[in-house]
Amino acid sequence: MNQTAPAARNPRGQGSSSRLVPRHGRAVERHVRNRWSLPAFSFVATMSIVLVSIADTSAPAVAVELAAPGATTVDSQEFTASGAHSVTAELAAYDITEPPPPPPVAAPAAPAARAGAPAAGTPDPGSAKAIAAEMVAARGWGTEQYDCLVALWQKESSWNVYAYNASSGAYGIPQSLPGSKMASVGADWQTNPATQITWGLNYIQGRYGDPCGAYASSQSRGWY
Template sequence: MLFKAGGAAAAFSLAVSGAAYAAISAGDDEGRSSSGGSFGLIGGESEGQAKASATQKAGSGKIASAQTSTTTVDEPQVHGTVKKETDALPKGETKVETAGVDGLVRTTYEVTTQDGKEISRTPVAQVVVTQKVDEVVLVGTGAQQEAAAQAEQEAAAQAQAQQEAAAQAQAQQEAAAQADGGGEGSGNSAPAPAANPGAGTDPDSAKAIARSMMAGHGWGDSEFSCLENLWTRESSWNYQAENASSGAYGIPQALPGSKMSEVADDWATNPTTQITWGLNYISGRYGTPCSAWAHSESVGWY
């Protein structure tokens, strides 16, 4: 009986061992390899299959990698404007001294894109292709323009007076003859002041001499009224009047006074010489005393 029992136990043990081996063999086919260490049950899901499934599910969304490239861009630089004041131009007038030029800068960028969209741009190199040049504009202050214009006009008047010296001398001789009462006096007739040195040394007698000379220029009383206003403003009809700042002298305020030597050398002391020169100057430059007066009213001098 003991032998039979032992034999039955041995048979049962072999049966269990065979079943276990079958389970292990099945696990090698569906789970990890037998050398991997862990085993799955027959008909169950292995650990490797579970992880593969999870990885596939987690990766169902597409992951795009970033891409890097370079691009070069030309970028303009707008020029500026610089203003400089100058008294060489009339006040308020402007003039371009230097023309402005826009610049050009060439920049190379490193561009990063993902999914076709730019996500960053970094400059890696830059070179100036064209240097910008600022525009320079001169702005006139013109503080000395009036004085310069007056000096220019005076110089032109002096040149004209010199060119007409011969005609002025003849006019002086004719005027002197009229001041003596007319007649047929020759060109060598002495002027009235030679007989009366005090004539013209006061405003009234100076005006009388000037009025007597007006007809020689074809001017009437209306022109004398303008002349009276003009020389009252200039010198108050004082033959010794002198402008301390400019040097203008005499009844007509000749600038310089030595201009009147074209008529006679006694220009500094003889009112008739001064008046003769002054009327000739007005005739040559303005045509009439009223034109000279209008100019004086406009700019303050004639």
């Protein structure tokens, strides 16, 4: 009957292995891990990760080229591109020409000076001139208008109520043409000086404004 011999002890009580004698007489070595092996390996791995994490990232990266066997390695080349950009604006050339000044505006011609008539004086009471003086004053005209009226009709008819121009057909003190126009004032237009003077003053006021206007026209043209 075979018996297994007891394992031989390390006289110092230390070591990482021991020898056992099997039943068949072959020696088999069993390795026993040291109790500090795993902690040491873990510490080294942890420190490696930390060192990689805190590595200087500001340093330029190194490009690693993997070339196939037999490939030719070409040194890296650097290219610098630079350019200038400019904007050019051109203004169209033109000349500024001031417009010519407008032609001077002619001043309005001064109205022709009215021809002044000589003073007529005081008319005889009840005469045709006396009737005319009252009518002139009634229209708001002054004595100068009466003077013009006296001078105007003195030239036309000499203040004759029956004055007749055979060549033109004019009649009466105002020389109405034809005389029948005075019928608009009264049927006695042929004999009544008041009727003739009323029609004559109406005509002068409507055509010339006042007796002096009519007198000025008569002086320049010979008629009114």
